[in-house]
Amino acid sequence: MGKGTITSADVARLAKVSQSAVSRTFTPGASVSKSTKERVLAAAEELGYRPNALARAMISGQSKMIAMMFAYLENQFYPVLLERLSRTLQEKGYQPLLFMTETGNQDEVVRRLLDYQVQGLVLASATLSSDLASRCGELGIPVVLLNREIDDPVANCVASDNFAGGKLVAEHFVNTGREKIAYIAGDENSSTNRDREKGFLSGLSPHGLKLHARACGNYYHDQAASVAASMLGASDLPDAIFVANDYMAFAVIDVIRTRFGLRVPEDIAVAGYDDVPEAAWGPYQLTTVRQSTEAMSENAVMLLTEQIDGKRVEARTIRLPAQLIVRTSA
Amino acid sequence: MGKGTITSADVARLAKVSQSAVSRTFTPGASVSKSTKERVLAAAEELGYRPNALARAMISGQSKMIAMMFAYLENQFYPVLLERLSRTLQEKGYQPLLFMTETGNQDEVVRRLLDYQVQGLVLASATLSSDLASRCGELGIPVVLLNREIDDPVANCVASDNFAGGKLVAEHFVNTGREKIAYIAGDENSSTNRDREKGFLSGLSPHGLKLHARACGNYYHDQAASVAASMLGASDLPDAIFVANDYMAFAVIDVIRTRFGLRVPEDIAVAGYDDVPEAAWGPYQLTTVRQSTEAMSENAVMLLTEQIDGKRVEARTIRLPAQLIVRTSA
C-alpha cells in the first residue's frame, strides 16, 4: 500500500515487546499486563498504528463483514432501510458491504460475496430470487431475509406482520364506509404482496365484501400508474384502493387526480404500505401501514450475530407488529 | 469459517500441480500453460473453489475495496447516486464498502475505513467535513469528493457545473418574466450551495435584478419548510423561488400550496436542483437542473482508478455540464 504501512512488529520494536504483546493489546480479553498494554498503546499512538483488519480476518476467520444485497433503491423504503441497517451493523462492530444486484447477475454477485469471506448476508429486496438465499445458507453463511419471508429452513426472516397490516387497512376502509374496494398488487411472487393481500381480504370478508377490482403494479411506480389508469377507465369506479406499497400509492394518487380529475379521499380513498417519509408530505398525506426500519434492522442484525456467534443454529422468523398510520388520503 | 474452506492447496492436490499453478491460473496474465490451466479449472470447479479475496488482498496489496461515505439518504438524490456508484464500482471489479457517518463519529469512521485497507474513498455528501478528505489524502489513499468541491490539492472532485446550473435557473426566471426572485439556500458551508447561488446571482445581475428574499434551509426538508413559511409570511411576496435542491423544493412547494393557498407556478414559480425521480411526479412537476448520477459515478470511479493504478498523481476536478429541465413548476 502506501509507503508507510505500520505493522504490529514496528510497534513492538518501539515498545520493546514482542509482536504477540501488540496483538494481545488489541485483542479484547487477551492476556496482557496493564503496564505492557500502556506501553504498547503509547507506541501505537505515536506511530499511528491500527491493526490490519484483513490480516486479522484471515487468521481469526472473523472478517466482521456483512453483505447487504439490494435490487434497487428507487422505492424510498429501501434507502431508509439501508441507512438504518448500515448504522446498526456499524454500531455492532460489523462492516457492511453493499451488493446491488440485477436479475441477470445474481450468480456472479453471490460468488463475489463469498470471495470476500463475509460472515453474514442480508437480503433486502422483496424481488430477489429466493434460491439465492438457500444457496448461501447451504454454504454455511448465515442469511437473513429482510422484508420477505420464505419457508426455507436455512433462512432467517424479518418482516412486519404483513397479514395484520393488510387487515388493518381493510378494517379502516370498512369503518369509514367504503364499499367498492380495490387492490393494486406488488410483485405476485413476493411474500409481502401475498400476505398483505391475504390480510386485506380477510379484513373484508367478515363484512361480506369482496374485491371490486384488482390489478398488479409489480412494485414499480410506472406500472402502478398504468394499471391504475386502466382501472379508473372502467365504468364502475372503486371508492377505495389499497396499494401494496407507498411508492406505488403515490403513482396511483397522481393518476387519480391528474389524469381523472378525481379527489382523494372524497372520490377515492387510497392507502399504502411502508410509511416512507414522503407519505407525510403535503400533497399525499398518505394513510399507510408503518414498518419500523429501526426494529427491522435491529432484529436482522440480532439474528445474524446469534448465528455467527454460534448461539443458535436453526433459522427463525420474526414478524414485527404493523401499525396503521391514518392521514387524510383514507 | 464453515467446515469446508477449500484452499488453493486442495485444488492443487486434486489437479496434481503445485499451489503456485493454481494461483497463476486465477491471476490474469500469469505464466501458465493452457493444459495445466484447464486441469486446474476443472479441479476448482469440482471442489467449488474460489480464491480468498482477503488473502489475495494481503499479499498483493490490492484489496479491491472502495469506501463510500454518505451522511444521510433521505434526500432522494443520494440513494440514486449510491446505487449508480455501487454498480459502477462493481462493474470495474471493485467492491463497495458503505460507511454512514454522523457529525460526531467521523474520526471513528475514518479509522475503520483504514483498517479495511480500502484502496480509495468516495465522499458523497455535501455536508461532510472536508478535512476528513485531506486526512485520507495525506495517508496516501486516493479520495474523490462527489457532488462537492474543495481546493485541497490531494482531493479529486466530481460535481456538476453548479455555477452554470444556477445561472440557467436565473435566466429561465428572467425569461419567463419573474422579477421578485428569492433564493432558499442549502448548507452555507457547502460548495454546491455557494456555486449555485453565485451562478444564480450572476444570471440575475445583467438584468438589473437582485435577490428579493433569501433564507437558508440547510438542505433539510423541515428547515426548508419552516424558512419558506417565514418568507411567505412577509408582506411583499416573491414571484419565484430558486431552492438549492429538489428535496427542499418539494417542501417549499407544499408550504406554498398547503399553508398559504397559493398556486405554483401562477403565483410563485419554484425551481430546484438535482432532478431526482420525484421531480417528475404529478403534483410537483418540478423545473430543475439535472445532474447525471451516471456521469458522476463514471467519472468518480475513473479518477480513483487512475490514481490507484498509478497513472496519475495530482488530483483533478471534473465539472460536468448542467442541464435545465423545464417542467411546469416554473
Next chain:
DNA sequence: AATCTGATTGCATACGAATGCAAATCATGT
C-alpha cells in the same frame, strides 16, 4: 527460603494466496 499457583511473555507457526528465483521442460534451429 523453598514451593506452588496463576498471570504474563515470547517463540514459532498458521491463515491462504502471490511471486522472485532457479530448475525443468519445451520448441526450435543447426
Next chain:
DNA sequence: ACATGATTTGCATTCGTATGCAATCAGATT
C-alpha cells in the same frame, strides 16, 4: 543429436496478525 532460447513449473518466502505452547515472572503460602 545437441545447443539455444523461451516457457512453464515448483520451491520457498512473504503479507500482517492471532494463538498454542513452554518459559518466565510475581505473588502467596508454608
